[in-house]
């Protein structure tokens with residue numbers, strides 16, 4: 547394969563850009579200090595997992611495909627080095643919002659090394675995230691374009707580009723442990739946006755997000771909102787694939803509305819956090 551010459555990765559430095567989510571008060575109690583220590587440990591483990599993932603070869607079909615695409619390329623990107631490896635998740639490791647996509651595109655993420663970067667789906671996603679205040683800019687073209695996310699983290703059901711954008715069930719299963727670890731270790735996770743039905747199902751399959759016994763599993767739909775038992779909110783959205791955007795199945799206002807909604811849910815949560823803080827004597831001093 548065409549080994550990438552640029553060793554930079556898209557994994558966002560967890561020490562940076564942490565100002566978007568509410569932080570515990572500086573006049574902290576012992577339990578707050580313990581909470582912060584646990585959060586740091588989670589973030590560190592997540593960061594290590596993302597590094598490890600970029601060397602994964604568990605799916606022979608996807609490994610062969612990502613290597614071939616990186617070697618053969620397409621004419622318009624013929625002079626560019628391709629990433630040609632698993633594409634790690636991207637964003638703020640202290641995020642409250644998680645966006646779950648399907649898999650990197652052959653000449654998008656598989657080329658640039660960052661999810662939704664360098665293709666039309668990414669144009670849609672980062673434009674919507676920027677409008678809702680989750681992304682520093684709407685342009686996402688390469689690892690060195692300066693983009694960073696605030697209070698938002700983007701991951702995928704599978705981290706290698708599949709032929710014809712179609713994954714086998716075994717490949718979804720192979721990659722699922724990475725996603726599970728993200729669900730467990732994103733310390734502030736509150737809202738999840740599922741881009742498409744496969745992402746929706748992957749979230750609801752998790753025991754921690756499953757509906758109570760006897761409650762039917764919610765069906766996927768664009769703009770559907772489900773309050774999950776452990777306090778998370780799940781929002782469904784059509785995937786911003788060209789198949790959906792070119793046909794008008796997904797329009798810009800429809801897509802923007804999903805992120806505006808996520809912003810509102812998080813704002814309500816921040817409000818609750820602040821009200822709770824005011825009733826705690828330790829935080830009322832000075």
Ligand code: SF4
Nearest residue numbers: 602604605632706721
């Ligand atoms: S899709 Fe996931 S499990 Fe399969 S090779 Fe890529 S990173 Fe590994």
